[in-house]
Amino acid sequence: MRHLIAAWLAMWCMTAWAAPLELVIATNEYPPYISTDPRQSFISELFDRIGKDMGVKFTFRFMPWKRCLVLLDARDVWAAVPFVVTPERLERYLLSDTLYARRAKFFYYDQPGRSWPGGYKDLAELRQFKIGGVAGYWYEDLFKAGGIALDLANNDQTNFRKLQVARFDLAIADENVGNYIIRTEFTQQSGGFHSLDTPYYRSENVMLVNRSPANAELLAKFNRVLDNLRRSGAYDDIVSRRKLVLLPVGS
Template sequence: MTIATSELPPYVSSNPARSFLTELLPEVGKEMGVKFKFRFLPWPRCELAVQDLQAWATMPYVPTPEREAKFLFSQPLYAKKTLLFYYQQDEREYPQTFTALSELQPYKMGGVRGYYYEAMFAEAGLSLDLATSEESSFKKLRAGRVDMVAAVEGVGWDVIRKHFSVDEQQGFHTLKTPLAVGHNFLMTSRNYPQTEQLLERFNQALAKLRRNGVYKAIAERHGVTVDN
């Protein structure tokens, strides 16, 4: 069974040492009696592959009203906190907290095109300059082309450590108020043959791995927060 996904270390990567989910999912598959094959694509193509039934599922994704009309979602794969990162390269003041996104209208926002927060930013009237990847998003931030970028906490710091010098890393900071706190999920098309039964078996297998400690052990190897 094919699962479409893309690079998002430490949660998923073609490099097994940097990929929580590509270590976890084969264990889920063993419990289900199936074998998963990972197909790495750009994020927009992952969703299309599932929609066109070229893959059973994609991960990790966040439910939106538009997606829920077409797709089904698993039980949570992991907990995550999305933060707003900024780069302090002058005396400019950045707000540390906010109660409504509209308060950030003076700032140009960055992130990855097609991610769930794109609609949130647009609805709040924020100026956007979106990229095609997390790496590109943070490089825009470092270059001053955007004022803030949205990223899951672990993903953001992973990109910073991997792509910027030690001196540059000291300039990256986050607002104290998170953009969102929640979970990420596996997403499958409502039209895939027997997908409801497959998803139920997936959820049961995932729950078993949480109970027997396998989930926790794999998560800790990749520095992923355990939410049991």
């Protein structure tokens, strides 16, 4: 009996002190949503809370967006985040519940003698303006289908620099990302930036996970914890403290 008790205690100690399961997630710099700087990383804080309740550790690996999906497909990472929902992704991956819902807006910078509309009813009304965007972003095909050519940059920061020196009239960007760039990179000129009243696009961002029974079980637990954080108010506390403008999920 003593041997059995000793064996049980040894097993208990090994279990109690075992390191939590580590789940590696592919992502890219996209403050204020995700960043190596925790002060500008909403998702990092949210996932830390979720991981504690799940008993797992989430580790983020930063890389270009396209490589995130390459490593996900190769199963070199557990998940990729954040991504918008598309029919192809619904078919190919397991998708988490919505992490956050956001909107894109058209930003402009004051120019002498120029005026911009407060809003618009149809995208075609903006054809008179030169519009800047980022190559490879979700809206590129939508503009192309609408017959509107975009002046494309490699990233949002470059896009806003071009906007500020009047390379074009409007820049399309996620509302929180645009506000973050204006606040951090244009501190002296921030008062000259504005946005049209009419949002361009609403999207709900999720986490992508490869299909497998084990992943489905983990993801179901992830979603339950995320829902609990929303119901308890902890999710809104994080959003409020980080001064993000997010939309109600499912609205």
